[in-house]
Amino acid sequence: MPTVVCLVPGCGRGVAPDAPVSVCTWHLAVGAEWAAETDGVTDLLPAPCRLCGSRLGVRWPSGWLCAVCEWRHGEPVDDELPPPRVDVVYYLRFDDRIKIGTSARPRQRLAAVWHDELLAFEPGDRLVEQRRHRQFADERFGRTEWFRRSAALDAHVAALAAGVDDPWALYARWTSEAIARRG
Incomplete structure (x- = not known):
């Protein structure tokens, strides 16, 4: 079986049998370095x-x-620089109830609300919060921000939390993105 030779004119080096293209290891490294500088x-x-x-x-x-x-x-x-305003809708669990609220300073707000667990964050302000209150109105306790757990509410929270290990890390990302947009 003939040895494959690097297709770069004048090179003459052999090509590794598993090389993705017919160029020698040296020319592959040069190409990778060039790609790293541009991409x-x-x-x-x-x-x-x-x-x-x-x-x-x-x-x-x-x-x-x-x-x-x-x-x-x-x-x-x-x-x-003052931190950017990042409004979030938060979902807290206390016992068998879920609170849907909003805040531009969630660390301070959540420190003031008795809860067992932060379930999720959703980007949004009072309009999004009010939309969620209407969406889950059948589960709402009176005129409060507390709701009975239901299949629909649990599914909504699960969709928000999907792939998110820590809601605070997600909030940090939104804040850093807001800072980056600000310049």
Whole structure:
């Protein structure tokens, strides 16, 4: 069986049998390096992003960017800027009831509300909260923000929580995205 030779003119090196294209290992490495300079390489950040906590980054010749919020790794967070307003609808469980509320400062709000578990966050303000109150009106306790658990409400919360290990990490991502949009 003849040895396959690198298709780069004048190279003459052999090609590995499992090479994706008929070029030698050296030319594959040159191509990979060139692609990394133009497209970046997704990899773990050297340390968690200081803005959103993500570990996923993109390595460029000029440095690292967080793959989630695009914060340049190593840059300080400007503490003089006020944090952006990120409104969320939150879902709290207490015993067999679920509270649907909203806040622009969920850490402070949830610290003031007795609950067993934070189930999920949903981006949105009072309009989204009111829509959810109407959506689950049959389960609502009077005019409160507390609802009886039902198949429909549990399914809605499960859909919001799907793939989210920690709702606070999701909130951090939304906040970092708002900071990145602000510039």
